[in-house]
Amino acid sequence: MDIQTRIIFIGLLVLFLVFSPVTAVITASATTGQDSYTSAGALYSKSVDLANEGKYQEALRAADDALALNATSLNHLIQANRAGILVMLGRYEDAIAAADSALSVSGNLTTTHSIAYYNKGDALRHLGRTDEARDMFNKAQALDPALIPPNMSVPVTPVVPVTTKSPLSPVAAIAGITGACAVCLGFRSRN
Numbered sequence: 001m002d003i004q005t006r007i008i009f010i011g012l013l014v015l016f017l018v019f020s021p022v023t024a025v026i027t028a029s030a031t032t033g034q035d036s037y038t039s040a041g042a043l044y045s046k047s048v049d050l051a052n053e054g055k056y057q058e059a060l061r062a063a064d065d066a067l068a069l070n071a072t073s074l075n076h077l078i079q080a081n082r083a084g085i086l087v088m089l090g091r092y093e094d095a096i097a098a099a100d101s102a103l104s105v106s107g108n109l110t111t112t113h114s115i116a117y118y119n120k121g122d123a124l125r126h127l128g129r130t131d132e133a134r135d136m137f138n139k140a141q142a143l144d145p146a147l148i149p150p151n152m153s154v155p156v157t158p159v160v161p162v163t164t165k166s167p168l169s170p171v172a173a174i175a176g177i178t179g180a181c182a183v184c185l186g187f188r189s190r191n
Contacts, residue, residue: 040071044078047085056088076105080112083119087126095123114143121149126156 043066050059063082067075080102086095099120102112121136130152137149 036069037071037074040066040069040074040078043069044074044081047078048081051081051085051088056085059085060089076102076109076112076116080116080119083116083123087119087122090126092123092127096120099123110143114140114147117143118147125150125152 043062047059047062047066050056050062060082063078063085066078067082079098083095083098083102086092086098099116102116103120105112117136117140121133121140124130124133124136134149134152137147140147141149
């Protein structure tokens with residue numbers, strides 16, 4: 001091997017040794033980010049399933065665990081659904097804060113925003129703030145006509161959670177997790 005070839009070889013070896021750890025860190029970071037996203041998505045799905053089973057405390061715990069992973073592309077969706085869980089637990093102010101968090105994210109998030117408006121309206125209704133609640137229900141229905149507002153003349157019982165389905169269907173959960181929040185999906189109304 002001549003001197004020039006040795007210098008090139010040593011140079012490449014040095015580059016390999018210097019950049020291999022950097023590449024490993026970048027790869028590990030990307031993998032960790034993807035793992036975080038996947039874990040948050042799994043916890044979000046678990047939260048939806050638990051809420052659909054009427055296990056609201058467990059559903060809230062799963063949603064909070066998903067938020068702790070800070071998968072920012074899912075946080076708005078998690079918060080929108082979390083607002084509905086908090087309503088079912090009688091934590092109306094917290095539900096409004098969760099809905100507002102979901103609504104603060106801009107973009108083509110029709111599904112997420114319709115759910116957040118609906119759940120915020122439900123929390124406001126339970127607090128007796130019917131005009132504000134009516135406005136939120138109208139915004140939800142404007143985004144998704146399948147979301148039928150509840151009868152505002154019927155009084156609500158504020159603490160006893162009822163077993164109901166999450167307004168976010170499993171199909172919408174999958175759409176949100178895969179980033180297809182712009183897909184218009186049907187939801188069941190809460191009466």
